[in-house]
Amino acid sequence: MEGNFLPIVFILSGITPIRAFPDCLEAEGGGSTVMTMCGIIGVMDKSRRTMDGSGIRQALSMMNERGSGEGAGYAAYGIYPDYRDCYALHVFFDDVHENKPLLDSALAQWGTIEHDEAIPTCDRPGLRAVHTPWRYFFKPDPSLAAPEDEIVSALVMQVNAARRGALIFSSGKDLGVFKAGGWPEDVADFYRIEDYEGYIWLAHNRYPTNTPGWWGGAHPFNLLDWSVVHNGEITSYGTNRRYIESFGYTCTMFTDTEVIAYLIDLMVRRHGLDIDLAVRALAPPFWEEIGRMPAAEREWNSALRLAYASAMMNGPFAIVAANRDMMIGFTDRGKLRPMVVGECDDRLYISSEEAAIRAMEPRVESIRMPAAGEPVIGRVIA
């Protein structure tokens, strides 16, 4: 097995010094405890060559054992090249006629709607459409003093907290989230995701224990550029939510995963941390390990734990997250949820199940299981 390795490159955390590679690299193998709850998968093409949604649809359906037919979703990067400079806002309306005029006027206050339309859908027998999905291509008003990202994130928080029958569930540029209650194939076919071409895809098959049925509770969760899929249950949610809300975020989705998207946004966009450091704050080394580090490393690792103590995530989890330039995967410090990494040519795969990766890429050359808490970070080149 060792010998089959291609020159794969990951970011290693743990006690070895952090090195940034343009690619991805693997950490040592580690066992995993079987606790099925959700199936997740992510794929990234590091040369930004796009793939349509049929492959990820196929992969996700391999994990139906991990779902209950009550929610699934996809996130795709690079799908709106014609509106590359606009924020693509994906919205669930409870009632288009009633709720849309309100949102239109709110958006008009904050900027310009370049274009908007219903997200094309196709009725599926197994899927009851409880919301109408809509998309806006939106530009914040440049005369507003705040940075664009700040305006859009404030807008998302306000609209979602107001609960007026409109929920913005995706707000990045040149990307979109497609999610609903139902089995993965039905959700994929409902949105016709094979019609989209993306270079990063995340997908999630849900076994809801918290907020069944509600479309907003399905994954992926997105804020601006970052999207997250998550398998697990965050036992520190009460601490994390109160922490993130003290920075002006509002948790509105009734599920623990949204907090991860906001924590990454806080640390990376607002506090300027590199993603590997942000991940390290979310799943930090144990104090005992920190104690064994050389002085300088010990100092910044301690600082990270102290400053971000309330951001640290506890409980079993495997997370795959992406922005336009990278895809990352990491587990909790005890690795109580499975995570498998595969590579094939320019493509990096991270998933709960090897079978899902093989469904998408039968030729996959290496399959690895990173150790607990070790992040896998793959970056696009160019």
Added chain:
Amino acid sequence: MIGSLPPRYRISVDPVRCMECGRCIENCAYGVFSRDGDRIFVNSRNCTACHRCIACCPRDAISLEEHPCDYRSHPLWTREAREAIYNQARTGKIILAGMGNALDYPAIFDRLVLDACQVTNPSLDPLREPIEVTTHLGKKPASLDLRRREGGDVELRTRLTPNLRIETPIMIGHMSYGAISLNAHLSMARAAKETGTFMGTGEGGLHAALHPYQDQMIVQVASGRFGVNIDYLERGAAIEIKIGQGAKPGIGGHLPGEKVCADISRTRMIPEGSDAISPAPHHDIYSIEDLAQLVRGLKEATEWKKPVFVKIAAVHNVAAIAAGIARSPADAVVIDGFRGGTGAAPMVFRDHVGIPIEAAVASVDKKLRDQGIRNELSVIASGGIRGSADLAKAIALGADAVYIGTAALVAMGCRVCGNCYRGLCPWGIATQRPDLVARLNPDEASNQVANLIRAWTLELSELLGAAGINSIESLRGNRDRLRGYMLDEGLMQVLDVRGVGA
């Protein structure tokens, strides 16, 4: 005429069991027992229920009964209400009382229940998996400036304020040398050292015998400024400004002159035999700015190397006060709830002033978060922490750590008899009488206190593991892991917890 009141306790000695060894006579500091020919004569009226005799009797011959002769029962005119009146009608004075609040308020801790994992996430076994309870007290940056150097090394540009690292979130609170004995202090200091935690000096200064443990000591600066000089400040691992105390918010303290022996006079830096009076306010603190100035002054004096805590009694607007403290260079606020113990306090204060620690911690944590300054201040809860469940609940409500006081005394033998102010503690704790002090063996007592801290720490790890949490910071302020049981809506809102089943 008022006449004599019914005795509070009745002691009886079973003549069949008694072997007339006389240990009860020797051990009772209150003179309950005397020898009457070949039997033991008992004067129950002197009894305080300190249980020293019962603990020493080799034949289990002694029995103690509370309220052997009570008043006609009445829900409003309780025994205590009536006796307070008789007492004051006779003396015209303020009634003093010891230990904590003795009124029958419901304990909120007992109406909160903790959570555990089932199925959807695995609970953790502390025997197999690491559970971290190490805690850091002090200011923490809100964000970090971490740069990556050429070679990929990470460089930390943010300067960190020194924090106090404790191996378990249990510390021993401030009880002064004077209020309690040197042996009691020594025992607790050793226990703190053994368990990797800290202990408060109280406002009585730091006796030379405790210098070997100074790295475990938090030195207190109170309104009387007893024992405070630069040497004292420098010896401590941290400094605590005491503004108020949960057992008697708003008033000062008084150590009677007869307790000020040579040793205490030296440690407190006051003349032998003089009353040690701590004024109600610090006479250099009349506003929050003045407090900030004193914090800065103490930081300056110790070259910004030591964390400075501020202790306040839990009063109605405790949250706003804590937010003010957070804006000073202070590192932690100690909140002392209305069940906090004391050697002596006016009964009217002990029983009626202040608010419960549970509500105080919850509202302080919330206020600091709402203002985005939670990292500026650690929160230490104290006053009535009786076990690891109270500890876990206090942390889930938002505390970083707790101070224990009464629990540490109980671990040394204290029976919570509430007569500390009389200076005759038969357990050698709240006394300066050499023969009584000698009863407390620091080798033994330190072990008992250390055992208590270890036992609670083990239980805390088990509770964390069961909740699927492997690090204490993920419990802090995690009200989602608490539920209120038979609490009213209003209080649940303050505590920010949902009811059971919700």
